[in-house]
Amino acid sequence: MKEPSVFRKPGSPYWWCDFYFKKKRYQQAMDKNKKKAIKKTKALQEKLRLQSSGEVNLWPAFKSEYLEWAQANKTPATLKWDKSAIKHLEEYKPDIKYITDITPALLDKFKSYLILRSRELEEALKLSGRKRRKQKGLGVHGINRTLQSLKVMMRKAEAWGCFATPQKWNTISKIKTAEGRVVFHTPHEIRILLDFTHELAEKHTSGYCPYETVVLLGAREGMRRGEIFHLKWTDVDFEKNIIIIQPKDDWHPKTYECRDIPMDKLVRDHLLTIPRRGEYVLYNTYGQRFSLDSLTNYYRTRVARKVGLDSFIHKLRHTFASHLVQNRVDLYTVSKLLGHKNILTTQIYAHLIPDTLQSAVDRLPEIA
Known part of the structure; x- marks a missing residue:
């Protein structure tokens, strides 16, 4: 294919x-950089050629198109x-040559x-005696x-017209696993975590430990x-005493919805005292941003x-919900505080409602 030519319009920074x-x-405008503009022009010409020849159903072409779409529309x-x-x-x-090869x-x-x-791999792990598999x-x-x-x-491929007839993708079921009860910390364990992070803060010259913020939030x-990682100071309203969970330019909440969470006194006092090192609340002790992982x-x-303690960040969230339910806060309110779209998701905490099941059984009539 002949090398495409690009040009600059007077007054325009684009090629x-x-x-x-x-x-x-x-x-059309392609890019401010000439080499990138040529590359994008080639990609556009190739896309038009594939669409015209029917080769758009080629697996490499679809894969490239899909990942480009996913990059723009997914986290x-x-x-x-x-x-x-x-x-x-x-x-x-x-x-795999064509997208239709995938059935x-x-x-x-x-x-x-x-x-x-x-x-x-699990069997090989047991035989080797290692704790983790390589x-x-x-x-x-x-x-x-x-x-x-x-x-x-594949459903997106169908929507793009890659399949002549609808395919039964719902026949591919996920592997069923046993549903265990949610794990959460006792108030005493939370105190242990907070005391330890407070000690770390006192040892550091900045007098700050980001993990204390993580535990409290x-x-x-x-x-x-x-939500903790992307929390900005503009999301913390001390006047109304709320933390606002809302989308950012490069991130959005799991359910795509905003919610306000009233501030607990411990959280408010902590946020009022920690140093502000930028637009985000969470920085490491050296004033730099973490990666999420x-x-x-x-x-x-x-x-x-x-x-x-066996603790992870999502277990802290479970702890928040579990403590509320154990103290007779109704599931609907807990659902709103957690930002659940469906209250059925909050039902995993139902077994923690105090005395509900026992009081129900106690209503059985006596057997004469």
């Missing part, structure tokens, strides 16, 4: 493309799962392959998440990990394990 395809003229974490799912699928079936039957076989592979494999959650990503991808406000890992290794 523009100008070419004809199928008797139609395409003239970085979800995009990461999509890329991982594609990688695992291509390892299983490296000869419900293929995904069902792929699911079986992942399950068997996971079992083999080989990269997927557990139950990973398999379910991989299949979910591929099903969403999780256990006393019920905030998710991402390092925040999670450091909390477990530098705080929880040091005090002998």
